[in-house]
Amino acid sequence: MMPSQANVEGNIHGGEIMKIMDSCAYAVTRRYARTNVVTARVDELQFHQPIKVGDLVICSAKIVFAGNTSMEVYVNVQVEDLRSHTPPLPALSAYFTMVALDRNSKPAHIPPLEINTNEEKKDFEAGKARYASYKAKRQHEKK
Template identity: 60%
Template sequence: MSTKIYLSEVMMPSQTNPSGNVHGGELMKMMDSTAYAAARKFCRSNVVTARVDELEFHTPILIGDLVTCTAEVIYVGHTSMEVAVNVEVEVLEAEQGPQHALSAYFTMVALDRNGRPMTVPKLELETEEAKAAFEAARKRHELYHERKKQRQQTMTKSAEKSH
């Protein structure tokens, strides 16, 4: 089953600052919507965004540019999924093709009808590229949990010292 979703939109003046550059928040919203659709299609349930990692802007996007988001589930845990989102921009007046504009990894959590986390299906890894993306995401997932544990320990120690 394909987990890839595409979403395209021409950028309008209401999405930009006075200089004509598209607001980063507008692009993040579009990316989040695309990640949501890919994750929901994969697990066939509602999902929520838990985390965004490695959001990187590579080139400006202007009024009138065509923006295409591509989102694909690349990793699944027990109740969460990592969705890779890439954004391409195309200046429609130019003959140059689409250029990579930004990318990020969205962690989405599957929810049951009561709003509680639920188990997600296993991800079928059919290519070497999919296996490599899954492994890189697994490492990001483990690193995040290590850092989270360290932050909690630091906060506990700080709270103990203040009492």
């Protein structure tokens, strides 16, 4: 992380990392959907560890749930202090909901998510429950 991304104390602005997370969620879902995707929602964003100038940030993202046109992605950020030999530490995490769009910017169907392990099944079911609760909330807000 660079000095231009930090405050006067040398801490990196949260928004800088959130932008990296958004890009990471975009890349993973754009690759999966093979069409344009947009961010519709961010949930459970947590800052576990401060990030300083000179730290290495490692961002990874995994699709945990896929609906008809939307995907939920778990985005995980680790931070590594390159001035020490300390292993990377958990820094931020969040769930991003990304929606696939067709050429007319209308929600586009995506392939069903392949589930191979028990852990993936557990994550999928948890994602499905959150998806159902967001849908119910949106329906309620529309009334």
